Amino acid sequence: MCTMESTKSFAFYTLGCKLNFAESSYLGKTLLQNGFRKAEKGETPSICVINTCTVTDTADKKCRQTIHKIRKQYPDTYLIVTGCYAQLSAESIALMEGVDKVLGANDKFEIPQHLLTGNHQLQVSDTKKITPFYPSCSAEDRTRHFLKVQDGCDYFCTYCAIPYARGRSRNGAIADLVKQAQEVAQNGGKEIILTGVNIGDFGKSTGETCLQLLQALDQVEGIERFRISSIEPNLLTDEIIDFVASSKRFAPHFHIPLQAGSNAVLTLMHRRYDTSLFAHKIQLIKQKMPHAFIGVDVIVGMRGETDELFEQSYQFIASLPISELHVFSYSERAGTAALRIPYKVSPAIKKERSHRLLTLSNAKKQAFYQSQLGTQRSVLWESTKKNGYMSGFTENYVKVKQPYQADKINTLTSLTLTPEQLDYEI
Numbered sequence: 110m111c112t113m114e115s116t117k118s119f120a121f122y123t124l125g126c127k128l129n130f131a132e133s134s135y136l137g138k139t140l141l142q143n144g145f146r147k148a149e150k151g152e153t154p155s156i157c158v159i160n161t162c163t164v165t166d167t168a169d170k171k172c173r174q175t176i177h178k179i180r181k182q183y184p185d186t187y188l189i190v191t192g193c194y195a196q197l198s199a200e201s202i203a204l205m206e207g208v209d210k211v212l213g214a215n216d217k218f219e220i221p222q223h224l225l226t227g228n229h230q231l232q233v234s235d236t237k238k239i240t241p242f243y244p245s246c247s248a249e250d251r252t253r254h255f256l257k258v259q260d261g262c263d264y265f266c267t268y269c270a271i272p273y274a275r276g277r278s279r280n281g282a283i284a285d286l287v288k289q290a291q292e293v294a295q296n297g298g299k300e301i302i303l304t305g306v307n308i309g310d311f312g313k314s315t316g317e318t319c320l321q322l323l324q325a326l327d328q329v330e331g332i333e334r335f336r337i338s339s340i341e342p343n344l345l346t347d348e349i350i351d352f353v354a355s356s357k358r359f360a361p362h363f364h365i366p367l368q369a370g371s372n373a374v375l376t377l378m379h380r381r382y383d384t385s386l387f388a389h390k391i392q393l394i395k396q397k398m399p400h401a402f403i404g405v406d407v408i409v410g411m412r413g414e415t416d417e418l419f420e421q422s423y424q425f426i427a428s429l430p431i432s433e434l435h436v437f438s439y440s441e442r443a444g445t446a447a448l449r450i451p452y453k454v455s456p457a458i459k460k461e462r463s464h465r466l467l468t469l470s471n472a473k474k475q476a477f478y479q480s481q482l483g484t485q486r487s488v489l490w491e492s493t494k495k496n497g498y499m500s501g502f503t504e505n506y507v508k509v510k511q512p513y514q515a516d517k518i519n520t521l522t523s524l525t526l527t528p529e530q531l532d533y534e535i
């Protein structure tokens with residue numbers, strides 16, 4: 110184990126959601142402000158921080174693999190493990206070979222202090238006492254910026270461990286978030302994606318509302334586009350849909366977690382809506398913005414999801430004018446209420462259901478892309494280069510490509526979509 114000095118270099122390994130990436134970016138800045146420096150490419154970092162995720166069993170496994178890999182690659186590096194998995198499985202991580210420090214989900218925000226003065230291997234605060242909101246923003250390939258607007262969740266859906274890892278719902282103040290968005294614009298950023306655990310719940314800790322946040326951000330000059338990442342259907346109010354439809358900057362792009370298309374399973378999950386509310390939201394979006402892209406999350410194989418209930422779910426999803434599905438297999442999470450539901454779905458059935466939904470998703474995505482041919486859209490070009498092409502997304506999330514031109518990165522082009530421009534086979 111090495112002793113920490115302020116000239117040490119650091120590297121981050123981030124797993125999981127965009128919120129984690131935004132937070133790693135913030136943590137990197139706090140280390141820089143405290144005299145640490147970013148490790149150069151090819152250099153062995155003095156400190157490695159692994160920011161973990163615990164959304165599923167597979168996420169836990171990936172975290173453990175990353176810890177082993179980093180330890181093997183850098184035997185003398187000071188290894189810190191933090192994030193959601195560290196919060197919920199601190200003791201077992203601390204027992205892993207070569208882990209120098211485990212910091213809880215919120216303790217990570219004081220990383221420099223723990224490095225400079227803390228000498229305990231484990232520093233994990235009680236999740237119930239987590240109340241501060243730490244602002245974070247990260248940039249992905251210079252064009253898309255992820256702005257954290259909210260953290261934590263009070264919903265306690267029966268399958269989900271995130272409220273136990275991240276604590277109660279809390280958020281930044283609108284005035285501060287607007288300032289952060291203005292800074293992004295001043296640095297040349299054109300697109301901001303709002304991130305959080307339960308964004309629609311925005312405002313609890315500041316007495317504001319999600320709609321007020323969107324209205325304030327819509328005024329930020331220089332930002333061409335905002336996207337709301339995932340928002341719970343019951344919190345996606347009709348007013349928010351109306352607002353996005355009339356907004357200058359909010360993109361006609363929605364990501365809504367349905368999780369199950371059967372009311373019986375939604376009840377088992379303790380979700381706060383039923384299928385008729387969900388169908389209403391989708392219809393309203395399509396009525397106001399026929400060109401809107403709608404991505405929907407679904408979990409297959411939740412405890413209690415019988416063949417009949419899955420079939421109901423499948424038929425409901427098939428009937429909706431949505432553009433894509435994000436399919437997840439139910440994963441048992443320690444301490445969650447779903448473990449009390451006796452009916453279990455086998456891994457083979459989960460796989461089969463997942464496959465059926467992915468096939469449905471492909472058909473829906475193809476139909477959506479097809480429907481966009483001949484329409485005029487604006488594309489924000491990104492920096493990735495693949496086979497001599499660059500790609501970008503339209504406001505309604507159609508991925509397009511063109512021959513690579515470095516000077517086009519982070520610029521917008523208006524074009525009428527043709528099959529050759531689509532970066533997706535239809």
Ligand code: SF4
Nearest residue numbers: 262264265266269271
């Ligand atoms: S809304 Fe439900 S699924 Fe989403 S983080 Fe909260 S408890 Fe988990």
